[in-house]
Amino acid sequence: MSNTCHESMTDEHRRHFTVTPPNLGESKHNPTTAWNCYLRELSKQKKYQEALTVYRHMLRSSFFPNTFTFPVLLKSCALLSLPLTGSQLHAHVIRTGSQPDPYTHSSLISMYSKSSLPHFARKVFDEQSLNLTISYNAMISGYSSNSIFPEAVNIFREMRREMRVSVNSVTMLGLVSGITLPNHLNIGACLHACAFTLGFDSDLSVANSFLTMYVKCGEVEYARQLFDEIPVKDLITWNAMISGYAQNGHARRVLEIYNEMKKVNGVKPDPVTLLGVLCSCANLGAQGIGREVERKIEQFGFHSNSFLMNALINMYARCGNLVRAREVFDCMDEKKKSVVSWTAIIGGYGIHGEGEIAVELFDEMVRSGVRPDRTVFVTVLSACSHAGLTEKGLEYFDEMERKFGLQPGPEHYSCLVDLLGRAGRLKEAMNQIESMKVKPDGAVWGALLGACKIHRNVELAEVAFQHVIELEPTNIGYYVLLSNVYSDAKNLDGILRVRVMMRDRKLRKDPGISYLEYKGKMHLFYSGDTNHPQSKEIYRMLGELENLVKEIHQPDHKCQGRSEEQLTGAGVHSEKLAIAFGLLNTRSGTDITVMKNLRVCVDCHVFIKLVSKIVDRQFIVRDATRFHHFRNGVCSCKDYW
DNA sequence: ATAGGGTTAG
Structure with missing residues (x-):
């Protein structure tokens, strides 16, 4: 806590604050400085909402914000996603002078970018006559995080042409974080080479961001190589590798590397680490290790982290321990139960065939005031179809748009087709596909194909297969499904055809x-x-x-x-x-x-x-x-x- | 100005 203070911060003010404001007393500092210190302290403690409240008190007490006040406040707006408050602050900034100082300027760019308003950010950027490195960096990372990668590169090029500004490692971080898709891999590799020539690759945060980039581009093995080359790793390095393996389904690798990490001195797992591990336990069905992680959560006092609780619910449910999953869910603080927590428990009952309970929980969620999202609809619809609750499922599908204003996407249509298909209503399923406003994806046709397998409809299966294979030519499951349809119909030619097709495309069925x-x-x-x-x-x-x-x-x-x-x-x-x-x-x-x-x-x-x-x-x-x-x-x- | 994170059918 800062030792500066100001007379006019009265008890009246303090009553609103949870963090003790600076002491009253004999301050020799500039009055505004005391407020600024206080704001910085609040920001450090992540009390952003309160920082904004304090700012209002400050204005009311007729103290004027200065250069050091705005960046803190703008950051608060960015993290709370309050673009309106942010733009009010912007107006205040303009009132205090013609051109904002560099720190305020870059904070403004960052605030607009984080509120998904990159065009506003650009406007701020363009209004400044001489941009400095930090403004360039803010603009680049703004474009990157809003997935407008080409523009980020443009700014980067411009920056390199400008002799006055220098590229630094934060510039690299901004650029690299924008590379999130496999087809950007080439640019990513170029950037990596570029970072190497400029000497930024030895910066740990840059190395970490490249590691993450390879993970997001689906090049886990490459990420691992980079990981092995980093001589001194920090927690973020470990976490990036762990969640990288976790997200790409290499669950066993996650456990391996987690064990390795535990042997290293000075690195302690944090919630992000445990999240990656739990996710892998869920995929593997490794309840034993999952339980160990739960003990660690207790031990480290991460109990109030709702991300971890959601992952725990999911892990227990997917490991077959519904009882424990439910206990964790019930023990959660009511206020911390987000739509994700509900999705985890509803999905848990769903995969165990307990459709009735899943449906009850869904209704309870709505009653408790949590707004359903698209994901939870996928979950509840599939719970209905597994349990044969066709009518209930159809009802939900209908309510989705009518009651909750959510447009069904292909993922919902695939559930709908599955729902109708399992009930033997193949014709209706087909009609639904034809009436879709969005383009059906592989899963939609795949669901129809699955229904054809259950109800032994060879003709329709062939139609569905034709479509599905066009969209997902390498998904082996669909070939197997069609082959099974032929097998039920004792159609040996068909089986043979599928086998030839698979051979031609060099596809092999995964071993069971x-x-x-x-x-x-x-x-x-x-x-x-x-x-x-x-x-x-x-x-x-x-x-x-x-x-x-x-x-x-x-x-x-x-x-x-x-x-x-x-x-x-x-x-x-x-x-x-x-x-x-x-x-x-x-x-x-x-x-x-x-x-x-x-x-x-x-x-x-x-x-x-x-x-x-x-x-x-x-x-x-x-x-x-x-x-x-x-x-x-x-x-x-x-x-x- | 800054690298790592939970829920999703077939």
Whole structure:
């Protein structure tokens, strides 16, 4: 806290403040300076709203803002996204002098840019006769953050032509942060070379920003190379790499690197680190590690971070522990429950097939005054379609625009098509696609294709496939789906055609992988796998189970699900191996939770159902789209084909 | 003037 003060800051003022204002007393400073110090202190403590209030008090007490007052206030407006207040301040600035000082000038540019008003920012930029480096930097990063990259480059070129101003590392940061798409990679690499020649690459923050750039361009391996080349890493370096792996689905790599980080002295994980780790636990289904992270959250006192709580809810739900997910959700401070928190818990019930609860929660959310967004609609619509709540889903789709003013996008139409399609209303689904105002994407046609698989409609499947493959030619899942449609129709030619198509396009079906967490370790199984140390026992157990299953079940739909095996030429399916491993190693009475990267195959689905009857255990299987709870010969999912 | 972050069907 500053030691400066001013007489006229009365108790009347103080009553409004949470941070103690400077002491009254014998200040020899310029009165405005005391206010400025106070404002800076508030800004440091991220009390931006309060800083603006203090400013109003300041004006009311007839103190005039100066050069050091405005940047702090403008920053507050930028971070609170209050462009109106910001432009009022702009007017005040103009009133105090003809040309703002460099700091105020760059703060104005930054304020407009952060309020997504880059044109206003540019106007401020152009009005100044002689711009300095900081104004150039503000303008460049403004264009970058508003994804107007070409203009950022233009300003950069202009800057390099100007002899008066020099480029510095902040200039690089601004430029690099604008490169967020794979097709910008070339420019990014040029910039990297440029930074190297200018000697900025040794600046850690610049190196970190290049690392992030490679991640955003989808070049994780390249990012890793850069990561390894950085001699002294800081927390941001680690976090960038961790969330880089997390966002690109390399969950195992995240855990590896997190362990490495823990060994380094002087670097402590912060909320961003743990967020990346939790996200990966959710993808992997690694509940054990997720629990460890939760303990760390407690330990470090990050409990009030709502980002982390949302990630925790998501992690537990996706690891099959709905009960704990719900506990975390219920324990959250009501005020901190954002639409994201609701989405996480609604989605959790959705993937577990508990559509009714998902729907109730959605209504409760609306009642509690949280405005639904587009994402939560995707979640609730899919929850409805998994649970067969067709009418309810249609109702929501309708309300979306009518009641909440949200335009449905392709992602909502794919849910709608899925909803109608699963219910067998293929014709209506097709009509919906045709009536779409936005262009259907691959997922929309993919949902139709999926519905055709369930309801065995070869003709429509071919139409949907044609469309989907045009939009997503390398998505292997759709080839497999069509092949399965042919397989159900016993259309061998069709299967062959798909196989040829895949060969021509050099596409190979991903291997199916099943795994489960046991004693804190992941045990991984491929189909036909014999590498596991317990392999012999696993196969012996499976043999026994197959025999028992045969006694109580005569397969009446042998042909189904075969084509996947034909595409891979695989042996015993991975999910069976994982189930057998679980039975061998866990006590009776405990649930067995298995994760599978693709969909559970139909044969295995039947098999697991029957096994759950024989051994009296609950099996929880997570596949690519949802959870299956097998108990006593029944599965929780209502629509498995 | 400044690098890292939560929720999303098929």
